[in-house]
Amino acid sequence: AQKVTQAQTEISVVEKEDVTLDCVYETRDTTYYLFWYKQPPSGELVFLIRRNSFDEQNEISGRYSWNFQKSTSSFNFTITASQVVDSAVYFCALSPNFGNEKLTFGTGTRLTIIP
Amino acid sequence: AAGVIQSPRHLIKEKRETATLKCYPIPRHDTVYWYQQGPGQDPQFLISFYEKMQSDKGSIPDRFSAQQFSDYHSELNMSSLELGDSALYFCASSISQGAADTQYFGPGTRLTVL
Numbered sequence: 001a002q003k004v005t006q007a008q009t010e011i012s013v014v015e016k017e018d019v020t021l022d023c024v025y026e027t028r029d030t031t032y033y034l035f036w037y038k039q040p041p042s043g044e045l046v047f048l049i050r051r052n053s054f055d056e057q058n059e060i061s062g063r064y065s066w067n068f069q070k071s072t073s074s075f076n077f078t079i080t081a082s083q084v085v086d087s088a089v090y091f092c093a094l095s096p097n098f099g100n101e102k103l104t105f106g107t108g109t110r111l112t113i114i115p
Numbered sequence: 116a117a118g119v120i121q122s123p124r125h126l127i128k129e130k131r132e133t134a135t136l137k138c139y140p141i142p143r144h145d146t147v148y149w150y151q152q153g154p155g156q157d158p159q160f161l162i163s164f165y166e167k168m169q170s171d172k173g174s175i176p177d178r179f180s181a182q183q184f185s186d187y188h189s190e191l192n193m194s195s196l197e198l199g200d201s202a203l204y205f206c207a208s209s210i211s212q213g214a215a216d217t218q219y220f221g222p223g224t225r226l227t228v229l
Contacts, residue, residue, distance in 0.1 A: 050217050091158070
């Protein structure tokens with residue numbers, strides 16, 4: 001069975017601060033994919049990033065960066081110089097390395113950026 | 116770029132009524148997924164279709180059924196609605212590439228059962 005844990009239920013930071021969202025996963029699959037999705041107050045789910053289990057290279061995209069560590073089963077997400085528009089619920093998700101497989105989501109972290 | 120389209124965006128029903136939710140995937144996407152998100156919860160997988168055949172099934176109640184049509188759009192049919200069915204229902208689509216595919220979500224249908 002697969003499981004994703006996001007221990008941080010809610011985080012509040014002042015604008016321009018950096019913030020890291022934690023994600024820990026469990027799976028018996030040797031190959032798998034990890035995802036981050038953003039759900040702003042408007043409700044839609046926005047895809048942010050996908051990484052496979054063979055690629056532990058960290059990734060940076062603008063103010064966003066991701067740290068994947070297979071040894072600790074973690075896939076953390078950092079926002080640098082946070083902005084009010086970053087306020088949202090962020091979900092980490094896991095999928096086996098096969099096509100057409102369901103996503104298993106964590107319970108989400110509600111991030112509030114205080115102006 | 117075209118996104119996943121869901122209709123209606125909002126739906127209000129009475130208990131024991133039926134509801135039909137529609138999903139139009141991104142063009143050329145061959146797989147459709149349905150998820151249910153209760154208030155303050157994470158999305159839960161209901162069912163998926165690949166090339167018009169059911170590919171996986173999650174915790175979908177027997178009162179619910181779904182199908183994917185020849186034009187790849189999908190419909191989720193919900194009967195004997197209960198108060199607990201009130202939720203945000205997402206449809207997602209992906210294009211099969213032989214490995215875990217990125218699922219792109221629609222804006223969701225907010226169902227309220229009174």
